Amino acid sequence: MAEMTGRALLVTGGGRGIGAATARLAARQGWAVAVNYTANSLAADEVVRAIRAEGGTAISAQADVADEAQVLAMFAKIDAKLGRLHGLVNNAGVVDVTARVDEMSVARWRRMFDINVIGSMLCAREAVRRMSTKHGGEGGSIVNLSSAASRLGSAGQYVDYAAAKGAIDAFTIGLAREVGGEGVRVNAVRPGLIETEIHASGGLPDRVRDLKHQVPMQRGGRADEVAQAIVWLLSDAASYTTMTLMDVSGGR
Numbered sequence: 001m002a003e004m005t006g007r008a009l010l011v012t013g014g015g016r017g018i019g020a021a022t023a024r025l026a027a028r029q030g031w032a033v034a035v036n037y038t039a040n041s042l043a044a045d046e047v048v049r050a051i052r053a054e055g056g057t058a059i060s061a062q063a064d065v066a067d068e069a070q071v072l073a074m075f076a077k078i079d080a081k082l083g084r085l086h087g088l089v090n091n092a093g094v095v096d097v098t099a100r101v102d103e104m105s106v107a108r109w110r111r112m113f114d115i116n117v118i119g120s121m122l123c124a125r126e127a128v129r130r131m132s133t134k135h136g137g138e139g140g141s142i143v144n145l146s147s148a149a150s151r152l153g154s155a156g157q158y159v160d161y162a163a164a165k166g167a168i169d170a171f172t173i174g175l176a177r178e179v180g181g182e183g184v185r186v187n188a189v190r191p192g193l194i195e196t197e198i199h200a201s202g203g204l205p206d207r208v209r210d211l212k213h214q215v216p217m218q219r220g221g222r223a224d225e226v227a228q229a230i231v232w233l234l235s236d237a238a239s240y241t242t243m244t245l246m247d248v249s250g251g252r
Contacts, residue, residue, distance in 0.1 A: 006083065008031070008034065008082035008084065008085045008086055009023075009026050009031040009033050009034065009087035009089070010061070010074075010075075010085060010123070011023045011026070011033060011034070011035060011036060012036040012065055012088075013038075013065075013093060014034075014037065014044060014047060014091065015037040015040050015043035015044035015047055017194075017223050018091055018194065018223045018226045018227060018230075019035075019091040019092070020043070020223070022226075022227040022231060023035050023047050023051065024047065024050060024051060025224065025227045025231045026087070026089075027057070028054065028056065029231060031234070032058070032082045032083075033056070033057070033058045034061045034074075034078045034081075035047045035048055035051075035060050035061065036060075036061045036065070036092065037060065038063070038065075041062065044060040044061075044062075048060050059078075059082065061074045061077055061078060062074070064115075065092045065115060065120070065123055066114040066119045071122050071123060079130075084137065085127055085130040085140065086138065086139070087141050087143075087234045088123060088124065088127040088140070089145070090124060090142065090143070090145055092119055092120075093116045093164075094111065094112065096108050096112065096158070096160070096161070098156070098157040098158065100156060100159075108160065109160050112160045112164050113164055113167070116165070116167075117164050117168065117171070120144055124171075124175060124186075127142055128142075128175075128179055128184060131182075131183065132179055132184050133183045134182045137182075137183065138183065139182075139184060141184070141185045141186075141187075141234045141235075141238070142175070142186045143187055143188065143230050143233045143234060144187070144188040144189075145168070145191070145230075146169050146188040146189065146190040146245065147161070147162070147165040147192075148192040148193075148249040148252055149162035149165050150162055150166040150169050165190075169188060169245055172187065172188040172243070172245065176242045176243035180242055180243070185233075185239075185242040186242055186243065187238075187241060187242060187245075188244070189230050189233065189248055190246065191226045191248050191249060192215065192221060192247070193207070193211055193212060193214075193215060193221065193249070193250070193252065194220060194221045194222065194225075194226060214252060215250040215252045217250035217251055220250075221249070221250055225248065226248050233246070
């Protein structure tokens with residue numbers, strides 16, 4: 001187990017998939033991790049137990065990232081339990097069932113942007129208020145989860161999801177420029193076809209298998225492979241890296 005750094009990290013949507021893999025890897029590298037979840041407390045608690053079993057420090061932290069009051073309460077809990085925040089992984093996100101744009105509802109779009117975009121911006125706002133030297137912080141690192149969909153568009157499946165991730169790309173660039181002189185680095189990771197539960201939630205549990213022929217590496221990725229990129233961007237090893245949109249997509 002790495003020596004504890006005392007630095008607190010929040011991973012939103014940390015109970016499963018890429019978020020869970022990131023939380024566990026970050027803990028192994030010395031971060032004290034807050035594992036956020038919306039409703040599935042059992043999954044988040046399992047990640048916390050796994051981290052503690054390896055000698056790490058972790059807590060679970062419930063909040064719907066699209067709800068400002070819940071987010072503020074979550075950050076207050078982290079302040080009290082883990083101390084000043086030094087890292088944020090904006091991983092929480094949703095897809096919906098596959099559809100064309102002319103079949104989609106406004107309610108679907110609002111949910112998509114409330115969680116995937118406004119939720120990430122809200123958590124980033126609170127993180128900057130704690131990390132930025134302008135606010136008395138010691139600096140830190142924010143990693144936003146975008147997607148290769150922001151480049152590809154996801155026609156016929158998830159155009160709204162792709163558009164939300166395009167917004168995350170733009171947000172990453174703008175925020176990185178805004179706080180780069182205040183000790184805060186902001187980057188995004190854009191996963192491609194990754195073997196996680198999110199595909200089933202969109203009604204396509206076999207999506208990776210069905211589309212892997214489009215990937216130059218001829219396979220889907222694993223959550224732990226994406227986590228490696230995220231945790232590197234969080235770390236001091238990436239001290240001169242900001243405003244980067246890093247593709248982890250097997251060349252797709």
